[in-house]
Amino acid sequence: MLLDDYRREAEEFVSALDLDYYLQGSGQKDDLDVEAIYDRHAGLFTRAAVEELRADGHPELALFAAEGLVGQETKAEAAELARLEATLEVEDMPFRQAAVAQANATDPARRAELEAARLEVAGRELDPLLVTMLERSHAVAKELGWESLRALVEDLGRIDLGRLNQQTEQFLASTDPRDAAPRVEAELGIRWEDARRSDLPAFFRAPSLDSMFPGDKLLDAYENTRTALGLSAPGVRLDAEDRPKKSPRAFCSPVHVPDEVYLVIPRLGGREDYEALMHEAGHAEHFAHANRELPFEDRYLGDNSVTEGYAFLLQHLVRDAGWLRARLGIEDAAAVEEHARAERILFLRRYSAKLGYELELHGPNPDLTAMPALYAERLSAASGLPWPEGSWISDVDPFFYAARYLRAWALEELVRAELVRRFGPEWWGSAEAGVVLSELWSEGQGRDADELLTGLTGEELDFTKMI
Known part of the structure; x- marks a missing residue:
């Protein structure tokens, strides 16, 4: 692996992804192009890349590759999640606006109604996608050789989660x-x-x-x-x-x-x-x-x-x-x-x-x-x-x-x-x-x-x- 080439392509990937998330999150488009972006840069996110970057003493890049591998394998769910968040409705209002309405509601009962309605929609439409993404992240961590996602993050992220806890x-x-x-x-x-x-x-x-x-x-x-x-x-x-x-x-x-x-x-x-x-x-x-x-x-x-x-x-x-x-x-x-x-x-x-x-x-x-x-x-x-x-x-x-x-x-x-x-x-x-x-x-x-x-x-x- 040529390190400079990896860095260059990694920056192209992150820039494309962040621009896509900006346009979608700012309400300028409904759908994310996550799948296409990952497909263009699939070579960044392989087990071999994680292992080589880790062995060569580049833990930040190795963590990036590991996170990207999870992202690559859950790209369809991520795109669908973003699409649903932008298009779902709660009580005839956009899903995202329900949180705003809840914050502005003056009646405690109304706030509880809005939260319950939002959680019901999320539980039915969004949570199954999130569970799939969670399970895949756990599986990838083990496939890469760590006993858990926690172990992967502590190792490559250089953070003592136990001490912090x-x-x-x-x-x-x-x-x-x-x-x-x-x-x-x-x-x-x-x-x-x-x-x-x-x-x-x-x-x-x-x-x-x-x-x-x-x-x-x-x-x-x-x-x-x-x-x-x-x-x-x-x-x-x-x-x-x-x-x-x-x-x-x-x-x-x-x-x-x-x-x-x-x-x-x-x-x-x-x-x-x-x-x-x-x-x-x-x-x-x-x-x-x-x-x-x-x-x-x-x-x-x-x-x-x-x-x-x-x-x-x-x-x-x-x-x-x-x-x-x-x-x-x-x-x-x-x-x-x-x-x-x-x-x-x-x-x-x-x-x-x-x-x-x-x-x-x-x-x-x-x-x-x-x-x-x-x-x-x-x-x-x-x-x-x-x-x-x-x-x-x-x-x-x-x-x-x-x-x-x-x-x-x-x-x-x-x-x-x-x-x-x-x-x-x-x-x-x-x-x-x-x-x-x-x-x-x-x-x-x-x-x-x-x-x-x-x-x-x-x-x-x-x-x-x-x-």
Whole structure:
């Protein structure tokens, strides 16, 4: 295998796939061309490629090849899944819009109805495809020589999932979801004891804070922050247009790093729009500042805890009283800060529980029939709310991405503390801080989160520091 040729074709594949996902996810077309894209680049994803890249000391490329092999063997299901998500309906509304309607519903009973209807459609139409994809990913891991998908990810992804799980279990034992109760009750007007999982989208939506987050200042808040930090990477392309079939989930699509990076956000309204924009802006700025001379794997692959950490860093600005005052004229941000604290505990506990669940799901011989009940049990305990079994598989991101989020939260908190130490609490208005970030971003993902943090602060990445 010629390494340069492999890298070149791998970049062509990723660029084509990301462009396809951008166009479909942004609501500009219904169907994905996943099958055709995989067929054009089938030579990238073979057992021989995985073994050779691993033996030659290129674990990032070997993981890419292994993930691609799973993608190659589930391409038909992935294409059908995307088509269905774009065309299915829930109560005469597009499937994707049902989640938006649920977040905006003011009646708890209506929120529960919408969630139940959405889960019923997903369980009937989408979950069988997801189960097929899950089973095939487990089979491929074993065919490649690992005892489980977990073992494959730990080896090629260079991540100690067991150690991280010990830390998150300690976090779960040391925190209480009821700390969020006062804010949940104030926002939703219901007792904590009566709240359900279906109420959480409305809580995260936080309509009581809408007046503080006007839609006409959304893009200016981002652009002014960019200007203050001295950021000017031209590759960021913002897509904030409303389209009926646009995904309700904001995303960043790095089609050509660093020159063509799409930042896509839906308009749900209020604070959530700001958080979504700034989170995805963190990804976009990271990719758009990457040194174009870096090898493919350092621009596109690597430890995604790093890019998620930068995403959380900019997202956190929407919870920063100084930034809110400077960008939106909010003089009293107490309610925003209280909401952010409640949201934080719910998110961190949810993802901590997800990791433990996914370690069971992706273990050597999982009993899939037992997984819905295990999922509901773990998530109910973590959230303090009744959690339905229905999202036992749709709530699972591929290849332990939940672990990347958990590491990213810990990374962000420590990187932010370092920026505050160097440049003060209003680091987000410092061009010098922008220089530091630009230099970090220029590395792409050449270093993992542990290496990045050690180099920046000398500290060890440890999730228990979130307690």
